[in-house]
Amino acid sequence: MFTNILSRNDFETTGVDCICQSINSLLQIWEIGNDFIKENGAITGITMSEFWDHHVVTVNTSFILLHQGMEALLKAHICGHSPMLLLEAKRNEWPTKPGNKHLDFSQFHQVGGESLFITFFATDPPNHMGKHIFYNLIEEIRTIRNKIVHVGHKNNIEVKDALSYALKILTYYFGKDKWLEFLRDRYRRNPVNINSVERIPYFWNTINFVWENIGKAECRKNLSLERQTRFYHCPSCSVDLDGLASHEEIKLSLLRPNDPLSTTVYCLICDREHDVIRQSCDKEACPGNVISVGGLEKICLTCFK
Ligand SMILES: [Zn+2]
Numbered sequence: 001m002f003t004n005i006l007s008r009n010d011f012e013t014t015g016v017d018c019i020c021q022s023i024n025s026l027l028q029i030w031e032i033g034n035d036f037i038k039e040n041g042a043i044t045g046i047t048m049s050e051f052w053d054h055h056v057v058t059v060n061t062s063f064i065l066l067h068q069g070m071e072a073l074l075k076a077h078i079c080g081h082s083p084m085l086l087l088e089a090k091r092n093e094w095p096t097k098p099g100n101k102h103l104d105f106s107q108f109h110q111v112g113g114e115s116l117f118i119t120f121f122a123t124d125p126p127n128h129m130g131k132h133i134f135y136n137l138i139e140e141i142r143t144i145r146n147k148i149v150h151v152g153h154k155n156n157i158e159v160k161d162a163l164s165y166a167l168k169i170l171t172y173y174f175g176k177d178k179w180l181e182f183l184r185d186r187y188r189r190n191p192v193n194i195n196s197v198e199r200i201p202y203f204w205n206t207i208n209f210v211w212e213n214i215g216k217a218e219c220r221k222n223l224s225l226e227r228q229t230r231f232y233h234c235p236s237c238s239v240d241l242d243g244l245a246s247h248e249e250i251k252l253s254l255l256r257p258n259d260p261l262s263t264t265v266y267c268l269i270c271d272r273e274h275d276v277i278r279q280s281c282d283k284e285a286c287p288g289n290v291i292s293v294g295g296l297e298k299i300c301l302t303c304f305k
């Protein structure tokens with residue numbers, strides 16, 4: 001018989017890990033380039049596009065990882081029917097007769113490429129994934145990945161497209177906004193990041209990276225937040241930020257529900273809701289009217305004073 005048969009959950013975890021890591025690799029390069037260009041761009045004349053060209057290997061590698069993640073998610077759906085559909089070996093090679101030696105499931109070749117797609121579409125995918133548009137999406141990703149692997153380290157993919165593909169696959173499979181939750185969970189689970197103030201700029205940078213690189217229309221398809229959304233400080237997370245240079249601009253809480261009488265803010269960083277009162281801020285020139293009442297003092301979540 002087979003031992004250690006993989007489950008839908010195993011493949012989903014692998015798929016999400018690969019795709020999140022693919023986004024993270026791009027984000028890390030973007031953070032370095034963006035900081036450099038902000039400080040030295042005018043003097044050196046170096047552009048972000050030149051910076052990405054220099055990092056073509058990272059961009060390509062991140063895309064190969066995205067392709068691997070996409071295949072894992074297709075396999076996860078197939079597993080929901082039966083993991084046996086993933087096996088490439090002929091039935092008469094299966095070690096399933098009584099008395100056969102037990103064999104680990106992972107030792108058997110699994111279907112890939114075209115066969116994987118055909119199997120996926122044979123397993124009754126949810127309506128939005130059973131359509132031509134989804135087939136075209138995964139076929140595009142496969143074609144670009146093959147180019148990277150077979151042709152070599154040329155500029156086969158623009159960063160904005162790589163990022164869009166990653167978000168699209170996660171949105172198709174799990175629904176809108178899920179990618180941010182996945183990135184947060186993976187970052188928070190890293191033992192060195194527990195309680196780290198670094199996680200706050202990290203989320204700020206992640207969202208800004210997406211906003212700046214994939215354009216408004218693509219953003220809207222994958223994320224409910226818009227750059228124009230009015231953000232507030234978090235009464236809990238923003239305290240940790242005291243002393244950091246970017247303190248003023250880093251706001252990732254929003255009213256929930258988003259209406260003028262709302263008395264709750266939800267923070268994307270700590271994933272918690274906080275009570276607020278609606279009262280005008282008494283600091284000169286501050287238009288804020290969302291005040292935290294959780295601590296000893298009232299704090300305006302617009303100016304954080
Ligand atoms: Zn928070």
Ligand SMILES: [Zn+2]
Pocket residue numbers: 281282283286287288300301302303304305
């Ligand atoms: Zn204020």
